[in-house]
Amino acid sequence: MAKSPITLSKTDACIDAIIARVGQDITLGLPLGLGKPVRIINALYRRAQQDPGLNLHIVTALSPLAPQGKGSLERRFMEPFAERVFGDVPELNYARDAVNGKLPPNVKVSEFFFQAGAYLNNPLQQQHYVCTNYTHAVRDLMALGVNVVAQMVAPDPSGSGETFSLSCNPDLSLDLVPKLQALEASGVPVALVGELNRQLPYMGNDAVVPATAFDILLQSPADDYPLFPVPSQPISAADHLIGFYASTLIRDGGTLQVGIGSLGAAVVNCTLLRHRANRQYKAVFDHLQVAERFPVVTEWGGTEAFSEGLYGSSEMMVDGFIHLLNGGVLKRQVFSDVDLQELINAGLIGSDVSIETLDVLREQELIDSPLRARDIQWLKQYGILRSDVQFKGGRLTINDYSLDPDLDKEDARSAISTVALGKQLTGGVVLHGGFYIGPDSFYEQLRNLPQEDAARICMTSVNFINDLYDHRFGNQRLKAAQRKESRFINSAMMCTLDGSIVSDGLDDGRVVSGVGGQYNFVAMAHELPRARSIIALRSTRKSGKAAESNIIFSYGHCTIPRHLRDVVITEYGIADLRGKSDQEVYLALIRIADARFQPGLLKQAQKAGKVAASFRLPAQWQQNTPDTVRTALASAGTADAFASFPFGCDFTDDELVLAKALKGLKAATSTWQGKLATVWKALREAPADADQIALLERMSLADPEGLREKLDQRLLVHALRGSRT
Numbered sequence: 001m002a003k004s005p006i007t008l009s010k011t012d013a014c015i016d017a018i019i020a021r022v023g024q025d026i027t028l029g030l031p032l033g034l035g036k037p038v039r040i041i042n043a044l045y046r047r048a049q050q051d052p053g054l055n056l057h058i059v060t061a062l063s064p065l066a067p068q069g070k071g072s073l074e075r076r077f078m079e080p081f082a083e084r085v086f087g088d089v090p091e092l093n094y095a096r097d098a099v100n101g102k103l104p105p106n107v108k109v110s111e112f113f114f115q116a117g118a119y120l121n122n123p124l125q126q127q128h129y130v131c132t133n134y135t136h137a138v139r140d141l142m143a144l145g146v147n148v149v150a151q152m153v154a155p156d157p158s159g160s161g162e163t164f165s166l167s168c169n170p171d172l173s174l175d176l177v178p179k180l181q182a183l184e185a186s187g188v189p190v191a192l193v194g195e196l197n198r199q200l201p202y203m204g205n206d207a208v209v210p211a212t213a214f215d216i217l218l219q220s221p222a223d224d225y226p227l228f229p230v231p232s233q234p235i236s237a238a239d240h241l242i243g244f245y246a247s248t249l250i251r252d253g254g255t256l257q258v259g260i261g262s263l264g265a266a267v268v269n270c271t272l273l274r275h276r277a278n279r280q281y282k283a284v285f286d287h288l289q290v291a292e293r294f295p296v297v298t299e300w301g302g303t304e305a306f307s308e309g310l311y312g313s314s315e316m317m318v319d320g321f322i323h324l325l326n327g328g329v330l331k332r333q334v335f336s337d338v339d340l341q342e343l344i345n346a347g348l349i350g351s352d353v354s355i356e357t358l359d360v361l362r363e364q365e366l367i368d369s370p371l372r373a374r375d376i377q378w379l380k381q382y383g384i385l386r387s388d389v390q391f392k393g394g395r396l397t398i399n400d401y402s403l404d405p406d407l408d409k410e411d412a413r414s415a416i417s418t419v420a421l422g423k424q425l426t427g428g429v430v431l432h433g434g435f436y437i438g439p440d441s442f443y444e445q446l447r448n449l450p451q452e453d454a455a456r457i458c459m460t461s462v463n464f465i466n467d468l469y470d471h472r473f474g475n476q477r478l479k480a481a482q483r484k485e486s487r488f489i490n491s492a493m494m495c496t497l498d499g500s501i502v503s504d505g506l507d508d509g510r511v512v513s514g515v516g517g518q519y520n521f522v523a524m525a526h527e528l529p530r531a532r533s534i535i536a537l538r539s540t541r542k543s544g545k546a547a548e549s550n551i552i553f554s555y556g557h558c559t560i561p562r563h564l565r566d567v568v569i570t571e572y573g574i575a576d577l578r579g580k581s582d583q584e585v586y587l588a589l590i591r592i593a594d595a596r597f598q599p600g601l602l603k604q605a606q607k608a609g610k611v612a613a614s615f616r617l618p619a620q621w622q623q624n625t626p627d628t629v630r631t632a633l634a635s636a637g638t639a640d641a642f643a644s645f646p647f648g649c650d651f652t653d654d655e656l657v658l659a660k661a662l663k664g665l666k667a668a669t670s671t672w673q674g675k676l677a678t679v680w681k682a683l684r685e686a687p688a689d690a691d692q693i694a695l696l697e698r699m700s701l702a703d704p705e706g707l708r709e710k711l712d713q714r715l716l717v718h719a720l721r722g723s724r725t
Contacts, residue, residue: 005194005214011043014193014218018044021191021215022147024053029146029176030060032113034228034437035169037152037195038090040218044150045094048107055106059130059144061113061137061514063095064228064437073665073712076699077658085440085650088226098125110144112137113514120510134315134434134517135467138175142183149173149180150193154200155219163208167200170207171315171434171462177213191215198224201446205429206460229440231650232319233262235269237629238571240642242536243270244632245569246489248290249301249534253308253332254485257521260318260438263491263536268320269646272327273636275305280636287635296567296576300532308332309430313483315462315517317433319442323647325430325453333428333456334482335382339366341481351425353384355417358407371396371405383426396420434462434517441648466520468527486531488521492559494537494550497586497605499565499577500558501535507556515559522564532578533566539594539624544670549597551589553604568592572624586610590617595624654698657720665719679711682718692720 008014018026028044030036041058048056066086069075098109099118110128111119119125132140151173154165166173177192184190194214198221211217235243243266250256250271258264274281285291285303297303309331312321324330333351335341343349348360361367361384367375376396379385389398396403401419404412436442436459449457468476493512494502503518505511525533540547551570565577568589575588586605590598598617605611633642640646644656651659669675688696696702701713 003212005211005217007217007219009218009220011039011218012047014040014216015043015047017216018148018191018193019047019054022189024051025055026148027057027059027145029141029149029172030058031151031169031173032061032171032435033064033169035152035167035173035435036060036063036092037150037193037197037218038092038225039220039223040150040193040195042090042093045107049104052104052106056108057144058094058107058109059111059141059146060109061111062115062437063092063098063109063111064115064230065092065095065099065118072708073662073699073716076701076712077655077662080698081651081655085229085231089228090225098122111514112140113516114511116513120506120512126510129511129514131511131515133466133515133519134171135463135520137462138172138179141172141176142179146176146180147183147189148191148193149176150195152197152200153194154202155196155198157202162211164194164196164211164214165200165202165204166207166209167203167459168437169435170459174206174209174461175463177209181213194218196221196224197227199227199443201443201449203446203457203459204454205458207458227440227443228437229443229650230260230438232265232439232645232647234644234649234656235262235266235642235646236644237626237633237642238538239263239266240270240633241571241629242538242569243267244284244288245290245294245571245574246487246534246536247271247274248285248297248303249532249567249574250310250487251300251485251530252302252304252306252310254310254487255483255531256310256312256324256330257314257486257488257490258318258320259314259490260316261491263538264318264489265320265647267489267536268318268323269642271310271329272323273641274303275327275329277636277638277641278303278305280638280641284632284636288632290574294574294576296574300530306331311429311482312431312433313465313486314431315434315465315521317431317436317457317459319438319445319647321431321433322442322445330430333425333430335425335428336478337378337382338475338478338481339364340382341478345481345484349425353422353424355413355421357384357421358416362407369405369407370394371407376405381427383422383424385420386422389420428456429458430456432458432460432465434460434465439648439650462517466517466524468524480528483528484530486525486528487534488525488531489534489536490518490521491536492550493541494552494555495535495568495589496552496554496558496562497589497601497610498554498562498582499568499585499589500555500562501560501565501568502555502557503559505557505559509557518559522560522566525566526564533564535560535566535568537568537570539570539572539592540597542667544674545667547594547596549593549601551593551597551601553601553608571629582610583612587615591621593624595622598622598624654695657723658695658698658716661716661719661723664723665715668719668722678715678718682711682714685714685718685721688713688717692717695720 048054066082069078112130154167180190192214193216195218239262246267247270306329311332373391376391403415406412492501492503522533525531568575570592573592577585590601668678704710704713
């Protein structure tokens with residue numbers, strides 16, 4: 001019989017209990033992102049700081065921290081914003097010390113996915129990085145000797161205390177907990193620890209686990225804290241057009257995976273535009289001549305509003321999925337029975353239940369006639385029969401009715417149809433997700449989801465979502481049936497002309513973020529029928545004030561190898577690379593590169609013998625400029641179709657103005673020559689304009705004191721004037 005967990009209200013008592021179970025050598029496995037139990041972690045880290053005999057190895061991914069500005073102007077901008085948005089959220093102390101290089105010698109932190117760029121210049125964290133696919137993380141955690149797993153969990157709203165929800169992070173825990181329990185059964189001491197937080201949305205379905213899954217629970221309602229928010233980022237014009245092209249490849253009735261960030265938000269916004277404002281959507285489509293220039297959309301995508309809707313299967317449930325749910329796009333339900341799902345896919349069964357539904361099921365030999373007890377149970381599970389139907393003495397009973405279960409008798413069929421049939425299929429899911437993190441408004445939406453919508457979201461194991469052939473779930477036939485017309489949309493930093501994708505690191509070995517699930521989704525796109533992997537890529541990036549191409553001839557590192565090349569999208573169009581020859585691939589990618597870099601790319605390709613020497617750049621390709629992007633978006637005819645923050649913004653209007661100015665200033669001062677030139681220009685600026693006073697006050701620079709503040713004021717005034725142009 002499973003034993004009940006120890007429930008404690010004090011963090012130090014919780015740490016004592018952990019050490020009593022496993023000793024002084026602790027390898028602590030923590031969930032990716034949001035689900036980290038901050039009170040327990042900080043208390044354990046504090047104990048390790050105080051006790052050099054305690055060896056603590058933290059293994060996790062994505063340790064989120066509130067932003068801090070680097071220079072004095074960035075700090076003046078960030079500190080009030082961070083206080084307003086993150087002020088009540090406790091900080092992960094180990095993560096801040098890891099960033100600052102202040103971890104004690106008895107503490108090591110290994111992550112398999114970094115917050116993008118956070119540790120790029122941190123040698124210790126680069127050395128401790130663990131490179132793994134998301135689907136292999138549990139395997140690698142076990143190999144590292146994890147003996148403590150701690151996670152923030154949501155208590156059952158009923159107050160029963162018998163179950164808890166893994167909520168934001170069943171992704172690894174559903175697989176990791178049984179392995180730890182098996183390890184414990186073999187005599188190895190382990191500790192499974194839960195920290196209750198009523199701010200965490202209670203997600204049902206697979207995310208629900210019994211209280212007996214834990215050894216120790218920390219419960220102190222008075223100490224519940226807000227969840228770490230990830231503010232929405234502005235969507236640039238280029239991002240919007242990338243999202244637009246991606247949305248044209250999404251098939252009604254299909255499956256969607258999309259990631260976090262402005263590119264993912266752009267895909268969601270354009271998908272909603274296609275559904276809600278189809279006339280404006282088609283105006284942009286026609287302006288860009290998408291069908292003529294990129295015929296792949298005709299075979300694989302669409303432009304109509306979503307009638308059947310989409311199903312989401314995404315390791316990360318981004319807030320965009322809730323917008324798609326509320327917008328009437330995320331509505332295609334999938335079911336856990338493969339035979340039923342395949343009948344739905346074939347159009348033999350619809351969502352509305354009728355006596356013909358039973359006939360189809362019988363023809364397919366899924367039920368018998370007369371109906372048997374096991375048939376009744378199965379039919380009730382999916383709403384085909386009413387939930388109050390019972391099978392007694394060889395007959396169907398419901399209220400005062402007793403019905404003959406023989407489907408060959410007309411009077412029995414009529415009675416079943418009138419009394420016992422349900423109205424619609426039930427028990428379906430519109431979204432399988434592995435983990436979530438996002439804006440505070442997203443968490444509030446999850447907490448307040450109508451019961452019907454909440455029941456159709458299933459947070460589950462990442463291995464179910466990312467892998468067709470995982471050992472635990474196994475049924476690839478079911479996954480293939482559910483994931484029809486899959487579009488796996490992920491972003492990248494760079495793409496080489498042979499179709500290799502660079503998403504996680506640099507060619508000197510430094511890691512920017514991590515592989516995560518990108519490789520899994522790309523590989524799955526090549527396995528599933530009519531699935532496509534779509535890589536979203538900005539054509540250029542800024543290096544100081546200069547632009548550099550993200551489509552490059554070659555690079556010394558790749559995340560996705562060229563033999564898995566599929567679809568790449570920039571703001572200039574779609575490169576369909578699957579099954580194409582190298583020359584076709586090279587030219588397709590040059591075609592969607594920024595016009596400024598096309599001649600150089602073509603020259604390199606021709607020098608390598610990958611493109612015929614006689615090829616000349618078509619005039620149409622040379623129209624790939626930022627101006628054409630802005631013109632394309634304007635063709636929608638409405639300014640709000642491609643808003644910078646279509647789903648809300650945590651920044652004030654003044655902060656948006658300041659952010660733009662500071663971004664320009666950072667680019668201008670990225671070199672010593674630029675710094676000197678900018679300071680010289682700033683010192684010669686006229687005093688602040690009247691409309692700049694409020695902005696200076698926001699930055700506490702309206703009345704500067706000392707040389708540093710006076711210089712900062714001058715630099716800010718210069719930057720504000722420059723950002724107007």
